[in-house]
Amino acid sequence: MKGMNNSLLEINLSKQEVNDLPLSDEILNDYIGGRGLGVKLFTDRIAPQVDALSPENVMIFTTGPFGGTSIPTNGRFSLVTKSPLTHGIFYSNSGGFFAPVMKKCGFDGILIEGTLKQPGYILINGDEGATIKDASSIWGLDTEQTLRKLKEVEGDKIHVLSIGPAGENLVKIAAIMNDADRAFGRGGVGAVMGSKKLKAIVVKGGSKKTEVNDPELLKKFVKVAMDKIKVVPITRISLPKMGTAALVNVINTLGMLPINNFQKGYDERAAQVSGEAIEKQILQKDEGCFACPIRCGRMTKAGDMEGKGPEYESVWALGPNLGIYDLITVTQANYLCNKLGIDTISCGGSIACGMELQEKGLLKDNDLKFGNAAILKELVKKIAEKEGIGAELSEGSAYLAKKYGTPDSAIHVKGLELPAYDPRGAVGHALGYATSTRGGCHLTGYLASLEIFAAPKKIDRFTIAGKPDLLALKQNQKATEDSLVICAFAGWALGLDYYARLLRAITGIEYDVMELTKIGERIYTLERLFNLREGIGKEADTLPPRFLNEPLKEGFSKDNVVPLQKMLDQYYYVRGWDENGVPKPDKIKQLGIEFS
Amino acid sequence: MVVDKSIFDIFDMVGKHLVRQGLNTSHSGNISIRSGGKIIIKRRTGMLGNLKPEDLVETSLEEEDSGSLIASTELGVHRAIYLQTDAMAVIHAHVPYCVALSLIEDEITCIDAEGFALYKKIPIIDVEIPAGAYYTSIEVPKVLKNYPFVVVRGHGIFAKGMTLEDALQYVTGAEQSAHIRYLTLLTEKPLKRDFSKEKDFSSW
Known part of the structure; x- marks a missing residue:
C-alpha cells in the first residue's frame, strides 16, 4: 500500500534474531497501520493467558500511512502489548521524532518478542538494518543520562526510546520514554520492556521516502487542513499558548x-x-x-x-x-x-x-x-x-x-488509574472510561470534547440520550485515527472527513468516513475479543462505586452520579454485542475478524 | 412510547427554529436522531413548529416495525443515512434558496467567506422522484458519506450532524450561503471578491 513500506522489523531477543517481516496489502487495507496494525499482529501472535512480564509477551511499535508526509501532526506512533497493570491488551501512543526516522529506515514498525540474557539495546542504523548491542554501561541510568550516553556512542542525530530505573525494576506503572521527555506513558509498558532486559531502541539515518500516490492532491488537502488548524481557537491559541x-x-x-x-x-x-x-x-x-x-x-x-x-x-x-x-x-x-x-x-x-x-x-x-x-x-x-x-x-x-x-x-477501571475528569461531571465521558478496552483512559472515545468543550457542538453533559451511540462511533473513529497515525489534538480542528481525503491522496484508494469508521470498529472489536479471551469482560466494564453512588457536594457538577447500567445496556446493543458484552457472531463475521 | 424530556426539548427547539426561519412550511420537513441503537423521528403530519411529546416516534434502525406506521414519510431516507454514514442526527428541510439555486445550477458554490471556510461547496443531486423515501434513500447517503449535506434538486436539503444542533447549523449555514449567492446573481454585477476562486476545491 502506498504510504507504507510494507515491512516490519521483527526481533526475537531470546534468539538474537533480526528479520524483515513483510506486510501484505490485505492486512494494511483492513487495519491501516499504527494501533490497528499492532492490534492485528499482536492478537495473531500471542498465546492465551501469557504473563505480561514473560518472554512470550510481544511489543509492537507501528507507524501509519500519514507518517513521514507533510500532513500536520503525523510524527506519532503506536505501541501494542499486554499490560502488566490491566492484564489486557494495551495500546499507547507517542509523538516526538522517532517514528519518521524509523520509517525512513524502511520499517513501518518493530515487533519484539523474547528476552535478552543481559541488558541490551536495539540500534536501527539507517538503511543498514538493525543490531542488538550491549547495554551494561547504561543499565541503571535514568532516561536523560541514557540519552546522553547513547549520543556519545551513536552520534547526536539519534532518537531513543528508553526505560529508566522504574522499567528496569518492573514497576507496574513504568513508562517508556521517548527522547527522555515524551512517553508511551500508561499501562506499565516500561515494565514489559524491562522484563525483556531491553534498555533502549535507537534509530538514526535512513533514506526511504514515503511514497504518495498523488503529491499534488495531497498538497492541496494539506493546505486545507493547515488552514483549519490555524483558525480553530484551541489549535491556534490555547494549546500553543498554554x-x-x-x-x-x-x-x-x-x-x-x-x-x-x-x-x-x-x-x-x-x-x-x-x-x-x-x-x-x-x-x-x-x-x-x-x-x-x-x-x-x-x-x-x-x-x-x-x-x-x-x-x-x-x-x-x-x-x-x-x-x-x-x-x-x-x-x-x-x-x-x-x-x-x-x-x-x-x-x-x-x-x-x-x-x-x-x-x-x-x-x-x-x-x-x-x-x-x-x-x-x-x-x-x-x-x-x-x-x-x-x-x-x-x-x-x-x-x-x-x-x-x-x-x-x-x-481505576480495569486496573488503570483514571485521568483528570471526574466522571460525575460528564456521563458520556464516564461511559467511555467504563468501556475502554485499555481501562481508565480518557482518550478512547473522548466525549469530553462535546460534553465539555463543545467541539464540534455542545451536548448536555448530564443527559444520557444518544450517548452510547455517540461514544461507540467516537471510539471507532479514534481507533482509526490511531491507525493512520495522527495526533488527537489535530482532531480539535479536523476529523475523519479530512483524513479520508488525505488517505485517498496518499494511497490512491477511495476512502469515505464510514469505511474508515468500520475499520475502527474492526480494531475495537478485536481488542474486546482479546480481553474477553483473557477473562476481562462485562464485570470489568464499570466505575469505582463512588461515581455510581456518591454525588459531589459542591460545584457545577454536584448532586450527580453516573447512570452507568442504563447506558451500558444500550452501548452493548448499539455495538452488536450480547447482554454480557460479547460481540455476536454475525457482528464478528460482518467485520471480517478471525480470532480464537 | 414517550421519549425523555431532554430529547423532546432539543426536537422542539430545532423544529421551531426551522419553521420560524422559513426553512420549512407548517407541515413539511422531518428531523431525527440516533439513540440507543434506534431512531427517534418526528411522526408523519406532526408540525415541526408545534411539536408535542407524542409527535416523536422511536423505531428500529434496520427494519420495519410498528413505529414505521406513524413515522415520517421520509423514514427510509433517515434509516439509509444512519446505516451508511456516521450521522447521529438528520434534518430534512425545504430550504428555499438552496432549492431555487438547485433548479439552475449543478453545485452551489459558496462565494461568501463564512460559507467557503465552513462548507466549501454544497452538492446537488438529481433524484427521479424527489419526494418520498425510495429514490432519495438510494442517492442521498452516497453523498453524505463525504459531505455534511446535500440538496435534492427542486426538493430540499438533507443534513447530518453529531447532534441535531450540529445538523441545524449545516442547514442554516447552507441556506445562508445560497441566499447570498442568489442575491449577488440578482444584481448581475461582477463580484469584487469571490472566495470560491481563492482555493481549488474541485477534488474535495
Whole structure:
C-alpha cells in the first residue's frame, strides 16, 4: 500500500534474531497501520493467558500511512502489548521524532518478542538494518543520562526510546520514554520492556521516502487542513499558548477537577497550577513534535531543575489530586517521573489512593497525607526503586487498596488509574472510561470534547440520550485515527472527513468516513475479543462505586452520579454485542475478524 | 412510547427554529436522531413548529416495525443515512434558496467567506422522484458519506450532524450561503471578491 513500506522489523531477543517481516496489502487495507496494525499482529501472535512480564509477551511499535508526509501532526506512533497493570491488551501512543526516522529506515514498525540474557539495546542504523548491542554501561541510568550516553556512542542525530530505573525494576506503572521527555506513558509498558532486559531502541539515518500516490492532491488537502488548524481557537491559541494545562481552570470551574483522590471536584487553589500559572512562572519556550504546527509542549524551569512539562494530566495527578498546589514541587515531581520512567497519571493515582488509605486510618504512614508536598519527590524515587512504601505504590492503586481491605478507594477501571475528569461531571465521558478496552483512559472515545468543550457542538453533559451511540462511533473513529497515525489534538480542528481525503491522496484508494469508521470498529472489536479471551469482560466494564453512588457536594457538577447500567445496556446493543458484552457472531463475521 | 424530556426539548427547539426561519412550511420537513441503537423521528403530519411529546416516534434502525406506521414519510431516507454514514442526527428541510439555486445550477458554490471556510461547496443531486423515501434513500447517503449535506434538486436539503444542533447549523449555514449567492446573481454585477476562486476545491 502506498504510504507504507510494507515491512516490519521483527526481533526475537531470546534468539538474537533480526528479520524483515513483510506486510501484505490485505492486512494494511483492513487495519491501516499504527494501533490497528499492532492490534492485528499482536492478537495473531500471542498465546492465551501469557504473563505480561514473560518472554512470550510481544511489543509492537507501528507507524501509519500519514507518517513521514507533510500532513500536520503525523510524527506519532503506536505501541501494542499486554499490560502488566490491566492484564489486557494495551495500546499507547507517542509523538516526538522517532517514528519518521524509523520509517525512513524502511520499517513501518518493530515487533519484539523474547528476552535478552543481559541488558541490551536495539540500534536501527539507517538503511543498514538493525543490531542488538550491549547495554551494561547504561543499565541503571535514568532516561536523560541514557540519552546522553547513547549520543556519545551513536552520534547526536539519534532518537531513543528508553526505560529508566522504574522499567528496569518492573514497576507496574513504568513508562517508556521517548527522547527522555515524551512517553508511551500508561499501562506499565516500561515494565514489559524491562522484563525483556531491553534498555533502549535507537534509530538514526535512513533514506526511504514515503511514497504518495498523488503529491499534488495531497498538497492541496494539506493546505486545507493547515488552514483549519490555524483558525480553530484551541489549535491556534490555547494549546500553543498554554499547552494542555489550559484545561486546569476550565475543568475546575465545571466542578469536575478531581481533588484528593476524587473526593471533591473543585478547589480554588487549582489556579496555582494552571496553564496560566505555568506560562507566567516556569515556561521557557514551547516545543512541538515532527510536522506539528500546534506545538503544545512546554519547556520549563522549576527551581534548580529544567525539563519538559507538566501536561494537564500530570499537573493534576501530582498536584490537586494529592491536595498539592505548589507548582515548583509538582513540576519537579513531573521531571522526576520522566527521568525515572514512570507514568505520571498512575503515579499520582496510586499515591492519592495511599493518602486516602492513610486518611481512613488503614495505612500507617504519618507523612503520606493529602497536601504534604514535602514528601512527593522522595515518593516518586521510592516508587522507581520499589523502596519502602514505594514498593506497594509501584504495583498500582488497585493492588494497594485491595491489600488494605478497601478496594473502592482505588480510582481505576480495569486496573488503570483514571485521568483528570471526574466522571460525575460528564456521563458520556464516564461511559467511555467504563468501556475502554485499555481501562481508565480518557482518550478512547473522548466525549469530553462535546460534553465539555463543545467541539464540534455542545451536548448536555448530564443527559444520557444518544450517548452510547455517540461514544461507540467516537471510539471507532479514534481507533482509526490511531491507525493512520495522527495526533488527537489535530482532531480539535479536523476529523475523519479530512483524513479520508488525505488517505485517498496518499494511497490512491477511495476512502469515505464510514469505511474508515468500520475499520475502527474492526480494531475495537478485536481488542474486546482479546480481553474477553483473557477473562476481562462485562464485570470489568464499570466505575469505582463512588461515581455510581456518591454525588459531589459542591460545584457545577454536584448532586450527580453516573447512570452507568442504563447506558451500558444500550452501548452493548448499539455495538452488536450480547447482554454480557460479547460481540455476536454475525457482528464478528460482518467485520471480517478471525480470532480464537 | 414517550421519549425523555431532554430529547423532546432539543426536537422542539430545532423544529421551531426551522419553521420560524422559513426553512420549512407548517407541515413539511422531518428531523431525527440516533439513540440507543434506534431512531427517534418526528411522526408523519406532526408540525415541526408545534411539536408535542407524542409527535416523536422511536423505531428500529434496520427494519420495519410498528413505529414505521406513524413515522415520517421520509423514514427510509433517515434509516439509509444512519446505516451508511456516521450521522447521529438528520434534518430534512425545504430550504428555499438552496432549492431555487438547485433548479439552475449543478453545485452551489459558496462565494461568501463564512460559507467557503465552513462548507466549501454544497452538492446537488438529481433524484427521479424527489419526494418520498425510495429514490432519495438510494442517492442521498452516497453523498453524505463525504459531505455534511446535500440538496435534492427542486426538493430540499438533507443534513447530518453529531447532534441535531450540529445538523441545524449545516442547514442554516447552507441556506445562508445560497441566499447570498442568489442575491449577488440578482444584481448581475461582477463580484469584487469571490472566495470560491481563492482555493481549488474541485477534488474535495
